[in-house]
Amino acid sequence: MGSLSIDDLPNEIIQQILFHLPISSVPLLQRVSKRFNDLTQPLLWRYHCRTQFRFWSPDHMIKEKYTNDVAKVGWKNIFTDRLSVDKTVSHTVDSILSSQLGRIEKFHRIVELGYDAKDTLLRHISVGDDAEDVLARRYYSNAILDCLHRTMAITEWAKLTEKHHVPLERALIAFDMFVLHDRDGDFDDVLACLDGVAEQIISYHPDIHEQTSRQKAITIVVYLRNNNLTGINSEDHYHDLQNNFIGIALLDKEHPSLPLISVAIFCAVATRLGLRAYPCGFPMHVHAIVKASNGRTLDGRHFIDGLEAEPMYLDPFRSDQEVLVQTLQTQLTAMGAAPRSHATYLSSTSTGAIVHRSGRNIMTSVQSAHRIAIERHGHDGHDLSTVTSTFPELDSAFYGALWASLLFGAAEPGESALAANARRRQFLPYIVEHFETHFPADVSLIEQFVIPLFLNYGEYTQLQDTVRVIRAGDSIPKQVKRRTREVSQRVLYKVGQVFQHKRYNYQAVITGWDVECGAGEHWMAQMRVDQLIRGRHQSFYHVLVEDKSVRYVAEENVEIVTPEVPRTLMALAGRHFKRWDKPTRCFVSNIKDEYPDD
Numbered sequence: 001m002g003s004l005s006i007d008d009l010p011n012e013i014i015q016q017i018l019f020h021l022p023i024s025s026v027p028l029l030q031r032v033s034k035r036f037n038d039l040t041q042p043l044l045w046r047y048h049c050r051t052q053f054r055f056w057s058p059d060h061m062i063k064e065k066y067t068n069d070v071a072k073v074g075w076k077n078i079f080t081d082r083l084s085v086d087k088t089v090s091h092t093v094d095s096i097l098s099s100q101l102g103r104i105e106k107f108h109r110i111v112e113l114g115y116d117a118k119d120t121l122l123r124h125i126s127v128g129d130d131a132e133d134v135l136a137r138r139y140y141s142n143a144i145l146d147c148l149h150r151t152m153a154i155t156e157w158a159k160l161t162e163k164h165h166v167p168l169e170r171a172l173i174a175f176d177m178f179v180l181h182d183r184d185g186d187f188d189d190v191l192a193c194l195d196g197v198a199e200q201i202i203s204y205h206p207d208i209h210e211q212t213s214r215q216k217a218i219t220i221v222v223y224l225r226n227n228n229l230t231g232i233n234s235e236d237h238y239h240d241l242q243n244n245f246i247g248i249a250l251l252d253k254e255h256p257s258l259p260l261i262s263v264a265i266f267c268a269v270a271t272r273l274g275l276r277a278y279p280c281g282f283p284m285h286v287h288a289i290v291k292a293s294n295g296r297t298l299d300g301r302h303f304i305d306g307l308e309a310e311p312m313y314l315d316p317f318r319s320d321q322e323v324l325v326q327t328l329q330t331q332l333t334a335m336g337a338a339p340r341s342h343a344t345y346l347s348s349t350s351t352g353a354i355v356h357r358s359g360r361n362i363m364t365s366v367q368s369a370h371r372i373a374i375e376r377h378g379h380d381g382h383d384l385s386t387v388t389s390t391f392p393e394l395d396s397a398f399y400g401a402l403w404a405s406l407l408f409g410a411a412e413p414g415e416s417a418l419a420a421n422a423r424r425r426q427f428l429p430y431i432v433e434h435f436e437t438h439f440p441a442d443v444s445l446i447e448q449f450v451i452p453l454f455l456n457y458g459e460y461t462q463l464q465d466t467v468r469v470i471r472a473g474d475s476i477p478k479q480v481k482r483r484t485r486e487v488s489q490r491v492l493y494k495v496g497q498v499f500q501h502k503r504y505n506y507q508a509v510i511t512g513w514d515v516e517c518g519a520g521e522h523w524m525a526q527m528r529v530d531q532l533i534r535g536r537h538q539s540f541y542h543v544l545v546e547d548k549s550v551r552y553v554a555e556e557n558v559e560i561v562t563p564e565v566p567r568t569l570m571a572l573a574g575r576h577f578k579r580w581d582k583p584t585r586c587f588v589s590n591i592k593d594e595y596p597d598d
Helices: 011-020 025-032 034-038 042-052 062-067 075-098 103-111 114-125 134-161 168-178 187-204 213-226 246-251 259-272 325-335 339-345 351-377 394-408 417-437 440-454 458-475 485-490 521-526 567-573
Strands: 276-280 287-291 312-314 498-501 507-514 540-545 550-554 558-560 577-581 586-589
Touching (some): 042 075, 075 103, 103 134, 103 458, 134 168, 134 394, 134 440, 134 577, 168 259, 187 259, 213 259, 213 312, 246 259, 259 287, 259 351, 351 394, 417 440, 540 567, 567 577
Antiparallel strands (some): 540 550, 577 586
């Protein structure tokens, strides 16, 4: 019997060979073998699309494609394109790590690839602890992913400001995207969870579609409350930051949520089950309003066409019973609301208004977290904005709230354009400060969504200048600082060393140095530099503090420490360092282009 060649193998065997090959080898094999190249394998390529990639940009319509006839979809091309994206993202991440130059533009290059980039970024985030540049790779991959999530969130809100229909739950999930990082809980995850809740209700109540609207609403709110999907377990934790996020409320085992989020969950599930359910603009405590179908009352009776039957009100946060309109009217009167305003407060409110209201709630929770931090730790003279570890992370949550306030907090009924712009101006300094300090990669978002809001106003030129400075700083090579013998005699400490501040006791890492104080006269006067023992002519160090702040510290206040692992700095250090070196108890520099001798 003669030996078999590849041409003698049946297609089924070829298919099994392809299924077991490393995925990167298949295109190469097809280029060198005519038999493999001629063999169309849509099942193979669909299989690899399913198993290799979880996240897809919406324009792929991947869920629809998975349900289509496999032969009618160009799975090989889709998979090849995704491999190309993977390669581009990895190459760009490597480039970001190799140089401080042009990082903002490289971030933007990846973000423009959309959600297709997420799988690759997550792979870099999960790099092993033994990687040579583990801290830098995790830090910048996380930062790019965060920028991608924010872009998706703000784009969703922009649709809403342009009068496109955006479901309430999608508009609120945008807040989750600001604090998502590498966790589950994106748009698809939360929407799938809501779909699942609706399906569970149907399975528990197979007759639900035969119920009247009133009965159906009660069935839904009873199910949600019985399954702990609305409300919070303790009023003591009412202002906890996590209670403001619909994704966290649905995916966390405790399901904590403020009234606004509880109502949003109810409305989203109720809409899936055929009800006309909306949040209403009741002050202080959001309620749900359920409206009857046209021509029917909530109890299923026929109603005069052209008129709308009386709605019902619910408070999913507190109760599974209907709230009588008379009760709400009494509360409004007690609050001092004029009778003529009752109809407005008891009507359904816009999605944009709810987003704005949610943003205000987040700001309140952030302020509460700051107050608790001060009470626990005391104010020792340095900034306490991020002194405590919180979930979600404070700066990202506050930044999302600022965006919501800027986009949705300007317009009031009957308000002039001038008054609306004045309202926006209240938030602008804060969003610019956060942008410059924490989120400089958002340059494109500022250019696209913020600057146009201030056209023909003084802030327009100021914002353009701010963006121009940030882009210029990103594109100009860093000044090289050599550690000559004279410099070494005056600058005692090196980039990467960890220290304890002698006065304020915080821990920080040195990220740069000046032979003597390089700050302006105003700053030196404000900080009383000349009253220091060694004054302004001692070395000063740029440092990254464990609370995420960046500071400028006189050498006389530096006390070097050598912890086994500086845990409070590890997540932040990747901005400047490759890894922590245990033998030397020092961070390994990733800014050699600026400080080549440290």
